[in-house]
Amino acid sequence: MDLELAGKRVLVTGASRGIGLAIVRAFQEEGASVTATARSTTPELEATGAAFVPADLSTADGPRRMVEAVLSADPRLDVLVNNAGGGAMPQEALGDPLDGGDEVWAAGFALNFEAAVRTVRAALPSLTEARGAVVNISSDSARRPGSEPLPYTAAKAALNAFTRQLAERVAPSGVRVNAVSPSATRTSVITGKDGYVAQVADSMGVPHDALVAALPKQNGMLTDTLIEPAEIARAVLLLASPTMPSAIGANWFVDAGSTKTT
Numbered sequence: 674m675d676l677e678l679a680g681k682r683v684l685v686t687g688a689s690r691g692i693g694l695a696i697v698r699a700f701q702e703e704g705a706s707v708t709a710t711a712r713s714t715t716p717e718l719e720a721t722g723a724a725f726v727p728a729d730l731s732t733a734d735g736p737r738r739m740v741e742a743v744l745s746a747d748p749r750l751d752v753l754v755n756n757a758g759g760g761a762m763p764q765e766a767l768g769d770p771l772d773g774g775d776e777v778w779a780a781g782f783a784l785n786f787e788a789a790v791r792t793v794r795a796a797l798p799s800l801t802e803a804r805g806a807v808v809n810i811s812s813d814s815a816r817r818p819g820s821e822p823l824p825y826t827a828a829k830a831a832l833n834a835f836t837r838q839l840a841e842r843v844a845p846s847g848v849r850v851n852a853v854s855p856s857a858t859r860t861s862v863i864t865g866k867d868g869y870v871a872q873v874a875d876s877m878g879v880p881h882d883a884l885v886a887a888l889p890k891q892n893g894m895l896t897d898t899l900i901e902p903a904e905i906a907r908a909v910l911l912l913a914s915p916t917m918p919s920a921i922g923a924n925w926f927v928d929a930g931s932t933k934t935t
């Protein structure tokens with residue numbers, strides 16, 4: 674199947690590892706030209722040969738500066754993937770009824786919501802010129818009661834609303850906006866010794882491996898296994914593809930059935 678992505682210019686945020694890195698590789702396999710951004714690069718990202726622009730997207734100015742740097746190399750932009758997200762939780766936030774105070778909530782929203790808004794704002798003129806596509810990486814946890822941490826799930830819910838409303842607003846100018854909502858995916862957030870799940874395991878006094886093994890069932894996933902980042906990347910490619918002109922304002926759940934709604 675030709676997704677007609679060859680030669681397209683693609684920007685992927687949070688691209689140094691995990692889902693973002695898989696998205697970079699998947700676009701490259703289709704012949705797209707990819708620029709990657711994160712705070713720092715990794716040997717795995719360097720090995721892809723993608724152009725790299727360093728940026729902290731959780732700052733007010735970071736997204737605009739990053740987009741300016743990307744566009745100064747080439748003003749064309751066909752696809753923007755807002756993937757950067759997650760973020761560290763201070764240990765004391767884990768025992769708090771609201772999963773943290775103002776600073777934790779502000780940090781959660783800055784990375785998981787505002788970074789996408791600011792990046793879109795800066796990139797929209799180029800995306801409009803190209804009649805391009807935006808894909809936001811959300812999370813099943815925004816729609817799954819019982820999910821945590823609250824600042825993260827609330828920020829992803831805001832990202833879902835932003836995705837749908839922005840899709841409506843920019844569709845007449847030819848830009849399509851969609852989201853992908855993964856459930857537990859095999860990245861450092863879940864399996865890493867310093868990741869969020871390791872932190873939760875530590876606070877619960879249970880072995881990290883045991884919590885990782887229990888996670889799919891706990892999330893209500895019907896496969897009993899973590900999702901591979903490459904699978905999330907496949908959904909992103911389809912939504913970004915010009916062969917999907919009617920995919921507008923969609924939020925594709927790649928969640929193994931964890932979201933229990935019709």
Ligand SMILES: NC(=O)c1ccc[n+]([C@@H]2O[C@H](COP(=O)([O-])OP(=O)(O)OC[C@H]3O[C@@H](n4cnc5c(N)ncnc54)[C@H](OP(=O)(O)O)[C@@H]3O)[C@@H](O)[C@H]2O)c1
Nearest residue numbers: 687688689691692711712713729730758759812857858860
């Ligand atoms: N893994 C899952 O189970 C899962 C489930 C649902 C949704 N998601 C979503 O999928 C996306 C990717 O998650 P992942 O699991 O692949 O995460 P990950 O492995 O932790 O990768 C996160 C990426 O974002 C970058 N990043 C983090 N903070 C940043 C900042 N302030 N400025 C710029 N870049 C930053 C990281 O690079 P640097 O640290 O170098 O900046 C890295 O490239 C996130 O939006 C996450 O919420 C993940």
